[in-house]
Amino acid sequence: MEQLQLTEDMTLDRKVEVLSQLLHPHIVLLLGASPGNGYLVYVYMENGSLEDHIFQGKNRPLPWFVRFRILFEVAWALAFLHNSKPEPIVHRDLKPGNILLDKNYVSKIGDVGLAKIMSDIVPESITEYRNSILAGTFAYMDPKYLRTGTLRPKSDLYAFGIITLQLLASCHPNGLVLKFEKDIEIL
Template sequence: MVLLLGACPEYGCLVYEYMHNGSLEDRLFRRGQTMALSWQHRFRIAAEIATGLLFLHQTKPEPLVHRDLKPANILLDRNLVAKISDVGLARLVSPSVADEVTQYRMTSTAGTFCYIDPEYQQTDVYSLGIILLQLITAKSPMGLTHHVERAIEKGTFKDILDKEVTDWPIEEALKFAKLSLQCAELRRRDRPDLGTIVLPSTLLLKKYGRGEFGCYDISRHIWILQS
């Protein structure tokens, strides 16, 4: 989470830590002529977002849902470490409905189009899936799941990857994409669990990016996502 340093009630201002590298959205779309993120950075950022999201969902005594997770709300520090911002939009989910989010009702619309769960449930996993797809494609979220699915089916997956990165590990990027598509399934029950599947899988890809696995086959850890 981006750290809250202080507040000024008189002017309605909140003071947060300064994030030197701006938002993930700015970096993905190269605003301000910034350097492209390496695939290693992208794999690591995915794990950091999943870690932060799980922290919110496991907050005690009541879990929190972000409601507006998107690249513009993911900020990067001087070392390109990703932190979730705009947590002020988060809402409490009472323990009685924490495991049955479909029963949770909102009093007003919140969130950003293209990142909002089509079933309008506050799991945040759908939004995460779209963000992960953007991490590897640097494309607009509109219709992105369809474009990636078609590319995989047609055997042109390599062509949809962000061309600013020239050394993509195609096999690992494909596993990353399949995990992302699972997160972005239209039905909540078809999405993988954040704590037991999504986070462990992104952590494995992060370790691969750091060269900790060598020729180790990470596919067996996410094989259930490929059926």
């Protein structure tokens, strides 16, 4: 169960309407909602989150073919969100804790409570800017979004890149980009 956090541009009814239409094999299925307290109910995911499996303390490390399959599945789900009609959807808080694994380790993006529906009025060449509170998890936030408040589908791709590096290195995201930059310089 997830407690829904509404963005400034969307009512609870509109959010539930959008989430209930997100039918994709790699997005967690919304089963119901409790409008009184803002709770959302999703399908149960037996193997927890990707975060539980990245760090080898809790579970056995994931085999490489499973890691690559998860990346493919998440990319597919992001493409679906970003190409949604009539408006693209930006997740805003993509991180290993929000990538859930079913009993067969098939991944599904969850926690779309912070998702933002982008206006289709804004042309592709122009980004959307809003004076609002930044939402998401710091280590996975697009630096441009942090600096300017400009939110775009590419913001999710930055988080996806950090997750990819985490799956390769099996470590926390803090300082991960700098570590890889230094390692590449050595080569």
